[in-house]
Amino acid sequence: MLLTLPGIYVGCAILLAAVLGLAMGSFLGRVAWRLMRNEPVLAGRSHCDTCGHVLFANDLVPIVSWTALRGRCRYCHARLSARYPASEFACAALYVSIVICYGLTLEALQMVGFASVLMVLSLTDLDESYIPNQTIVAAIVIRVLFIVFAWLALVVHVPVQAVFADPAAHGIVLMDAQALGFDDKPFWDPTADASIVVLDMLRTSLLGAVIIGVAVVVLALAMDKLLGRSSIGGGDMKLFAVAGFYFGARQCLFLIVIACVLGILFALATQNRAGFSDDIYRIDQAEGKSSVSNCADEASQGPVEDEWPFLEEERVPASKGVSRVFPFGPSIALACWITMMVGGPVTQWYLELL
Numbered sequence: 001m002l003l004t005l006p007g008i009y010v011g012c013a014i015l016l017a018a019v020l021g022l023a024m025g026s027f028l029g030r031v032a033w034r035l036m037r038n039e040p041v042l043a044g045r046s047h048c049d050t051c052g053h054v055l056f057a058n059d060l061v062p063i064v065s066w067t068a069l070r071g072r073c074r075y076c077h078a079r080l081s082a083r084y085p086a087s088e089f090a091c092a093a094l095y096v097s098i099v100i101c102y103g104l105t106l107e108a109l110q111m112v113g114f115a116s117v118l119m120v121l122s123l124t125d126l127d128e129s130y131i132p133n134q135t136i137v138a139a140i141v142i143r144v145l146f147i148v149f150a151w152l153a154l155v156v157h158v159p160v161q162a163v164f165a166d167p168a169a170h171g172i173v174l175m176d177a178q179a180l181g182f183d184d185k186p187f188w189d190p191t192a193d194a195s196i197v198v199l200d201m202l203r204t205s206l207l208g209a210v211i212i213g214v215a216v217v218v219l220a221l222a223m224d225k226l227l228g229r230s231s232i233g234g235g236d237m238k239l240f241a242v243a244g245f246y247f248g249a250r251q252c253l254f255l256i257v258i259a260c261v262l263g264i265l266f267a268l269a270t271q272n273r274a275g276f277s278d279d280i281y282r283i284d285q286a287e288g289k290s291s292v293s294n295c296a297d298e299a300s301q302g303p304v305e306d307e308w309p310f311l312e313e314e315r316v317p318a319s320k321g322v323s324r325v326f327p328f329g330p331s332i333a334l335a336c337w338i339t340m341m342v343g344g345p346v347t348q349w350y351l352e353l354l
Helices: 007-036 064-068 083-102 106-128 133-155 194-227 234-274 291-299 329-353
Strands: none
Touching (some): 064 083, 106 234, 234 329
């Protein structure tokens, strides 16, 4: 844990995480904006959404630029959404909380990457009720890279405390060196093999993804049949499977409960005010066809895949008075963060009660 280090190191780590989070929050907001408009993520300069003027360094200082310009563009004076500084602050808070919980470890770096992906998909889902496939792929790649680099680190005898925040959670036993007659700090049990540890982690991840993914798909199909309409979006199902890939099936049971509670609270707080609808296929009686489908077709700029229709999501922007499908992605993302922080201890506590 980070808080066990000397105070100067803790302060520097938290400060670095906060500054990096602010900068990344600004960048991730632009990534979400470009994904929603099918623009290249890494190509081109940042520009004003209204006038298109290229933004320079003094226009892009997180929080400070927005505050100094009083929430308006420097060039066309168009009002800028408060979501920009809010997302920057939220990203900084995410990074700081992860560093405090996971310390200066490789696992912390993995969770920072996953949190960044969750930030992007939450913004796109809030705006267009749409979770881009690119974010799902990015989350999977980050997890796979962590597993690979964790194996390499253990093979070359990197201290296990620099890889995992809680080695015991991965079946690694730390022995008391002083009790064995050594003056060194606790070290990794040499009888444990790096390949066994990493393969067990990979097995847990794959089983978690399959179990949670299949369970959510079966539940969604049953609810669709029972209600006669779409109950959960394809992007949400994929995100649940990715959560299983990160946290395993046991912790994901806790995650699903938290996500459902947050989703209900979010729906009660925003549904009537923001124009969300729990039925994406609302029929327009005057025209005899789905107005939501028409709106999604107009917003779409690419071919629609129909090989797995229940796993596909349509973009449904708030326009023409059409009610949008309820965005469940942010609730799942917040549940993922809560699971990062306390999922392991809560799950262990619950299992001990059984």
